[in-house]
Amino acid sequence: FAPTTPRRLRPDLSLFSAAPATTDVECLVIGGGISGSTLAHNLNRAGVDLLLTEARDYLGGNVKSRKQDGFVWEEGPNSFATQPSIVRISHELGIEDQLVFADESLPPWVNHNGKLHPLPKGKGGKGPKGQLELVFGSNGVLKFGLLGELLSIPGTIRAGIGAFLGHAKAPEGKEETIREWVTRTLGEEVFLRCIDPFVSGVYAGDPQTLSMKAALGKIARIENYAYDIEWNKFGAIFYGGLARQVELTKERKADPPDPSWVEFEYGNPGSYKEGLATLPNAISEGLGQPVGVTELVEGSKVRLQWKIKSLETVEGGGYVATFETPEGVRTVNAKSVVSTAPAHALAEVIRPVLPKASEILEADRAARNQKGIYHPPVYAVTVAYPKSAFRDVELANSFGPLRDLPGFGMLNPRSEGVRTLGTLWSSSLFPGRAPPDYNLLLNYIGGSRDVGIAELTESEVVSEVDKGCRTTLLKPDAPPPKLLGAKLWPTAIPQYEIGHLDLMERLEKEEKTAPGLWICGNYRSGVAFPDCVTFGYEHAKVVKEFLTKLK
Numbered sequence: 001f002a003p004t005t006p007r008r009l010r011p012d013l014s015l016f017s018a019a020p021a022t023t024d025v026e027c028l029v030i031g032g033g034i035s036g037s038t039l040a041h042n043l044n045r046a047g048v049d050l051l052l053t054e055a056r057d058y059l060g061g062n063v064k065s066r067k068q069d070g071f072v073w074e075e076g077p078n079s080f081a082t083q084p085s086i087v088r089i090s091h092e093l094g095i096e097d098q099l100v101f102a103d104e105s106l107p108p109w110v111n112h113n114g115k116l117h118p119l120p121k122g123k124g125g126k127g128p129k130g131q132l133e134l135v136f137g138s139n140g141v142l143k144f145g146l147l148g149e150l151l152s153i154p155g156t157i158r159a160g161i162g163a164f165l166g167h168a169k170a171p172e173g174k175e176e177t178i179r180e181w182v183t184r185t186l187g188e189e190v191f192l193r194c195i196d197p198f199v200s201g202v203y204a205g206d207p208q209t210l211s212m213k214a215a216l217g218k219i220a221r222i223e224n225y226a227y228d229i230e231w232n233k234f235g236a237i238f239y240g241g242l243a244r245q246v247e248l249t250k251e252r253k254a255d256p257p258d259p260s261w262v263e264f265e266y267g268n269p270g271s272y273k274e275g276l277a278t279l280p281n282a283i284s285e286g287l288g289q290p291v292g293v294t295e296l297v298e299g300s301k302v303r304l305q306w307k308i309k310s311l312e313t314v315e316g317g318g319y320v321a322t323f324e325t326p327e328g329v330r331t332v333n334a335k336s337v338v339s340t341a342p343a344h345a346l347a348e349v350i351r352p353v354l355p356k357a358s359e360i361l362e363a364d365r366a367a368r369n370q371k372g373i374y375h376p377p378v379y380a381v382t383v384a385y386p387k388s389a390f391r392d393v394e395l396a397n398s399f400g401p402l403r404d405l406p407g408f409g410m411l412n413p414r415s416e417g418v419r420t421l422g423t424l425w426s427s428s429l430f431p432g433r434a435p436p437d438y439n440l441l442l443n444y445i446g447g448s449r450d451v452g453i454a455e456l457t458e459s460e461v462v463s464e465v466d467k468g469c470r471t472t473l474l475k476p477d478a479p480p481p482k483l484l485g486a487k488l489w490p491t492a493i494p495q496y497e498i499g500h501l502d503l504m505e506r507l508e509k510e511e512k513t514a515p516g517l518w519i520c521g522n523y524r525s526g527v528a529f530p531d532c533v534t535f536g537y538e539h540a541k542v543v544k545e546f547l548t549k550l551k
């Protein structure tokens, strides 16, 4: 009889050989998320002899895309705000034809009093250019007035005074939280209805503990630009935003995209046809590790399921790292080491080499009596409903039936009582994400103000998400959701809280006592996907320079 189930083709084991007990390399990269993978890609292009080691059985870290039954969805990040580094690496890897960019006219929406309100479009009637610009505009100033019913008249007037006339000066010698900074400059209402939801929509964090200059530094610096304008005595931030915009335009003109790259709009939400994992997958192939193969492959510069356990200095320079691997303990002698693993994964490992840095990574978070840099849990829950299940009442201030989901997605301020932090309208953002008669929704739920989410069962979480969808999007008789996936990230996004920058300064100082060792990651170079890719380019230059000097 023909086998009822095809025999699982055994991989050609001749491809695989056990890794030697010890390997010598020029650069050891720890962590194969998007930061470590892009760094390894650039080191490889620079001719550095490297090894990329990753504890999981795939490259990408938080980045995981899925495809099934005509749906394409993300288990981690949903999209990126396009920057040159992403277009450049896509060109280098030959995947730029896979790039997809969202329709720029799709605004994000905010739920207020149970109705959805669009946030104003970006400049030139365009859509989101990174969420910071959405609220503060391309010139860094809140696009008020156009906020329809989202802001009351007094709230709009208060914001207008802060934007155009001025506001109280920053308190001397005190690091402000996001709440304190926004309330001082633009007023309480703008904070509660616009900024609070966007802080959830980036950090899944608490604006009452996040540091303005650490978490939203690009916006905080607009106040400095404002005070640099001699006649702008009271720091009205609209003019600071204009000044920043002029400087940003100059910076971009000074470093234009390569003409061989595909055209792109700075900040426009983007992805790849088959999801964000297209990028780490292409890097894996480029480093000699076929996607889906976890075993060691001859010539591959990638080691999967390699979990670092210890790191020590070697007499005369360099480091020796010890890994737990499927084949037992393996060691790597390296002239340089770059860690991109999350802070909490690394603290113990670096204690022998950088004891003070280890303490920093385990610093007491007095605010929460926690250790280290706080990473709250976030669930990413992707569900689909038939388009017919969506209310056909018009969205507040919008046109056309809700069925088209005319936007980037929606955010729920905590004051609305909806547990879901926000919902990406994935099938509206990028083509081919769902069969034509379905809308695909990616919901993020949890975060630093709802850590209990991690204790719920999957069905309880899905039920909470479904409740949220029924509050603003669905008809009462909508069918139960088609669940595509529910993924818990127990330590999702590093929180840039009050004191974070001081910790990073101390870490950098400690790092300098160990030449050729760098403690990196998204808790230092920024949480945004593009920041991690840009890190990969920038830090490869630092490592290459260090190795060249050694020769």
Ligand SMILES: Cc1cc2nc3c(=O)[nH]c(=O)nc-3n(C[C@H](O)[C@H](O)[C@H](O)COP(=O)(O)OP(=O)(O)OC[C@H]3O[C@@H](n4cnc5c(N)ncnc54)[C@H](O)[C@@H]3O)c2cc1C
Pocket (backbone or CB within 6 Å): 030, 031, 032, 033, 034, 035, 036, 053, 054, 055, 056, 060, 061, 062, 063, 075, 076, 077, 078, 079, 080, 081, 306, 307, 308, 309, 340, 341, 342, 345, 378, 379, 380, 444, 489, 492, 493, 521, 522, 526, 527, 528, 529, 530, 532
């Ligand atoms: C749910 C969610 C939604 C997000 N949405 C967006 C978005 O829409 N847009 C956006 O721009 N950003 C988004 N982000 C942020 C962005 O995805 C991350 O900042 C980025 O992916 C971090 O990449 P990384 O490589 O720095 O870290 P990670 O992805 O955490 O990679 C670190 C790697 O180190 C490995 N590791 C850990 N310990 C060890 C060890 N002992 N030995 C070896 N390896 C180890 C881990 O397995 C992991 O693969 C989101 C993040 C999350 C969690």
Ligand SMILES: C=Cc1c2[nH]c(c1C)Cc1[nH]c(c(CCC(=O)O)c1C)Cc1[nH]c(c(C)c1CCC(=O)O)Cc1[nH]c(c(C)c1C=C)C2
Pocket (backbone or CB within 6 Å): 078, 079, 080, 081, 108, 109, 128, 129, 130, 131, 134, 198, 200, 201, 202, 203, 204, 268, 269, 270, 378, 408, 409, 410, 411, 421, 422, 423, 424, 444, 493, 527, 528, 529
């Ligand atoms: C509601 C929860 C979350 C949503 N996204 C994230 C969370 C926690 C995570 C996240 N999203 C973005 C970033 C990068 C931040 C940056 O500096 O660029 C992170 C860490 C990107 C982002 N978030 C929003 C927008 C408009 C953007 C920029 C566009 C892009 O990068 O594609 C706001 C926003 N986030 C969520 C929704 C539903 C939403 C607006 C409607 C989900």
